[in-house]
Amino acid sequence: MDMINIAFVIAFAACVGSFLNVVIYRLPRGESLWFPGSRCPKCGYAIKWFDNIPMLSWLVLRGKCRQCKTPISPRYLIIEALTAALAVGLYVCFYALNMREGLGVFQDSWITFIAYGALITGLLACSIIDLEHWIVPLEVCWSISVIGVIAAGACPPSDKILAQVSPGLGAAGIGALLGLVISLILLRKGVMQQSFIDAENKPASEPEPDKTEPKPAPPKGGPLANFLGEILFLAPIAVFGTIAFFLVSSAPAAPGRPVLTNRAMDFCIVITGALMGLGVSVLLRRMGFIQRGLMDSQEAPPAVAFTKEHGVNPRLEILWELLFLAPAIILAIGAYLLVTQVDVISSAWGYLNDTRLDYVNGNYTWRPGWRFAPNLVAVQGAIYGYLIGGAWIWGMRIFGTLGFGKEAMGLGDVHILAAVGAVCGWIVPSLVFFVAPMVALIWAIHLLASGKQRELPYGPWLAAASLVVILFYDAIMELLAPSLAAFGR
Numbered sequence: 001m002d003m004i005n006i007a008f009v010i011a012f013a014a015c016v017g018s019f020l021n022v023v024i025y026r027l028p029r030g031e032s033l034w035f036p037g038s039r040c041p042k043c044g045y046a047i048k049w050f051d052n053i054p055m056l057s058w059l060v061l062r063g064k065c066r067q068c069k070t071p072i073s074p075r076y077l078i079i080e081a082l083t084a085a086l087a088v089g090l091y092v093c094f095y096a097l098n099m100r101e102g103l104g105v106f107q108d109s110w111i112t113f114i115a116y117g118a119l120i121t122g123l124l125a126c127s128i129i130d131l132e133h134w135i136v137p138l139e140v141c142w143s144i145s146v147i148g149v150i151a152a153g154a155c156p157p158s159d160k161i162l163a164q165v166s167p168g169l170g171a172a173g174i175g176a177l178l179g180l181v182i183s184l185i186l187l188r189k190g191v192m193q194q195s196f197i198d199a200e201n202k203p204a205s206e207p208e209p210d211k212t213e214p215k216p217a218p219p220k221g222g223p224l225a226n227f228l229g230e231i232l233f234l235a236p237i238a239v240f241g242t243i244a245f246f247l248v249s250s251a252p253a254a255p256g257r258p259v260l261t262n263r264a265m266d267f268c269i270v271i272t273g274a275l276m277g278l279g280v281s282v283l284l285r286r287m288g289f290i291q292r293g294l295m296d297s298q299e300a301p302p303a304v305a306f307t308k309e310h311g312v313n314p315r316l317e318i319l320w321e322l323l324f325l326a327p328a329i330i331l332a333i334g335a336y337l338l339v340t341q342v343d344v345i346s347s348a349w350g351y352l353n354d355t356r357l358d359y360v361n362g363n364y365t366w367r368p369g370w371r372f373a374p375n376l377v378a379v380q381g382a383i384y385g386y387l388i389g390g391a392w393i394w395g396m397r398i399f400g401t402l403g404f405g406k407e408a409m410g411l412g413d414v415h416i417l418a419a420v421g422a423v424c425g426w427i428v429p430s431l432v433f434f435v436a437p438m439v440a441l442i443w444a445i446h447l448l449a450s451g452k453q454r455e456l457p458y459g460p461w462l463a464a465a466s467l468v469v470i471l472f473y474d475a476i477m478e479l480l481a482p483s484l485a486a487f488g489r
Helices: 002-029 056-060 075-096 106-133 138-154 167-189 222-250 259-286 314-341 343-352 373-404 411-424 427-449 459-471 473-486
Strands: 357-360 363-366
Touching: 002 075, 002 106, 002 138, 056 075, 075 106, 106 138, 106 411, 106 459, 138 373, 138 411, 167 314, 167 343, 167 373, 222 259, 314 343, 314 373, 373 411, 373 427, 411 427, 411 459, 427 459, 427 473, 459 473
Parallel strands: none
Antiparallel strands: 357 363
16 A cells, blocks of 8 residues: 555655746746746747656656757756655655654545645745745745645644644634734735835945956756755765764663753764764765765855845834734733633633543543534644744844844745644744754855855755654654653653
8 A cells, every 4th residue: 555655646746846846937036827838938839748747758858848959957857856755755754664653544644744745845945946046935835834724624633743732822823813914904004014125135335246257167067966966965964963863862861960961962962973974075075076066056145134234224124023913912912811811711712622532331432512623723733833933933033133233034934934833833843943053054064164155045944954853753852851851841
């Protein structure tokens, strides 16, 4: 049965990858995703269905247009294959290797799997667009979030897959979401002002670029070879870091040493393993065994964070975002107090959220209550995860801007982590918030070691950290369990 499921996942994911190619190319350019249909950008030849079969058509046509023989970028093949590989890898990790407890069999949790698959493929599209254009497509993040909430309501997963919240926090999440909707309406009506709307695209004092300065030569070998070079560079880091992680996971704790000290030592060992892998990668690249990657070849983009030189005061501008969040905060507090302090509302809300079981006549039955209580509880978990995921980055953006007087983080990153929370619940994006800087730090050290100095978007590191946390969630929570117990959790 697994082989049949895997074959279906490959075929379906490859089709999704084909659509991702359209999203990645058209969405940043403001073009429609549906019209016109796929066509050759050189001669305008409308691509027939048999020339649009994912992966196979590119190989059959040998990477050229059937009409004018113009080369077709191998990136189309790479993205389709990568999407299929990610989906199959997710299936194998979930159902063959049982890396996540609480999923059960595929036939019972396929809706949850689709939501996770949509998250992974959506993060792939966001990462590529962010690397190329320094923007995060909010439409992709919104679509993932909606899919996550719908999937939770349609097929409520166990609390090991989607962390449940108390009725009070669930009501607060619904109130906060309603507050965000109100703020969006006020923004559209012009009652509220969008932050940084008056900022200039570049500082007034920024000198004109020297057009006579030669551009750095792109790496040799073509896009496919460069992409493989990037993967090969990351491989030793992943291998050494994974080996160190499993070594510390299986090693017994040192007797007589505090739990937190043991975990701190484990963390240091894992980071040391990743840094050893980084050293191996840098050495292999210096020796010529690893091709220079795509990211090394890109020109450093202009600064993307607004400062006073852009004609605005960032500290004042960020206050518009605090005002935007005010209705959400007020309604969240109000909803929480209503369902926890007002007896009549508390009783009714408890009835709607009662998901406990009774053992009657040898069978488990739901306690007297609303029959859709599990669905409501799961939806609240997804909404709360969406809000907590976004709050981590948005909080850093607000406090960072107030503290440094320079726009910190980006609203696109807020939506990325919010989408992760909508699918996975509030715990996963909270872990991602702390794991992503470690992933980005490893790459920053690589840039320093290789003599490269360039600014990088944060979205891809959030996506990479999300994948790591999703796959190794059970192992991470087991690793943190003694430390959480020390705090009485």
